[in-house]
Amino acid sequence: MGSVGAKEVPVLLSPEGLRVDGRRLDELRPLRIQAGPLHQADGSAFVEWGANKVMAAVYGPREVHPRHLQQNNKAVIQCKYNMAAFSVDERKRPGLDRRSQEISKVIAEAFESVVFAEEFPRTSIDIYIEVLQANAGTRCAGLVAASVALADAGIPMVDLLPAVAVGKVAGEIALDLKKEEDNFGEADLPMALVPQSGRLVLLQMEGHMTPEELSKALDLGVVGCKSIYEKMKGALRDRYTVEPSAAAEAA
Ligand code: ADP
Secondary structure, three states, rough: OEEEOEEEOOOOOOOOOEEOOOOOOOOOOEEEEOOOOOOOOEEEEEEEOOOOOEEEEEEEOOOOHHHHHOOOOOOEEEEEEEEEOOOOOOOOOOOOOOHHHHHHHHHHHHHHOOOHHHHOOOOOEEEEEEEEOOOHHHHHHHHHHHHHHHOOOOOEEEOOOOOOEEEEOOOOOEEEOOOHHHOOOOEEEEEEOOOOOOEEEOOOEEOOOOOHHHHHHHHHHHHHHHOOOOOOOOHHHHOOOOHHHHHHOOO
16 A cells, blocks of 8 residues: 555556556456346346446336326336445445436436337336445446346347446556546546447546547447457346257257
């Protein structure tokens, strides 16, 4: 640990170019995705990404609540992102706050650009994201979980939405920031991508980057998203692939 003023600042990048948890700059944290763990929901997914643990559940298309949000030509997509009181080191005040409202809004908007909402007029597609353990990048983990949960619910979409936060740590562009890097780094840039077209449907930034750094960060994020995309498809394949022996038994 180094020290700046009263704050203890960890060494974010070693002379060998390794980060606080030993990763290289272009390395993701370990990611495990399970499709369909909840039986009551129409679709669900559980994501463990580094120390993040995030559950997503999807209901719908179903009746719209509150009713005045109903749209005659398409489904409304509603998202509720919530961080559990026990998800962070110091107990978080439970309930809605500005941050969770903002994250819910940007996630719903990201899905509006990929879900075929016109196929389900006068209905609602409801996405619930519960962060059980948080360690930076939870909006991206929530997006990944919700995306797999939507697919698990059979909601038609252009594509799955992989997401990752890229950032600037000790002057270098780094993929998938963890908590210390998010707290003490210079920038944090969460993004979500439609893999087939390369279109960004979520892009936010906290901190500062030069235009060259931004371009490098986006390139790194796209590579990260492609690898996350493969894991998302793998989770759905694991859930829906029927072993030949089981298929023969069912026949
Ligand atoms: P994201 O989780 O998408 O990176 P932020 O950048 O807002 O979103 O948050 C970074 C991290 O800071 C969170 O993942 C969590 O670990 C921590 N954090 C966020 N809000 C709180 C809070 N109210 N109390 C304690 N820690 C928090």
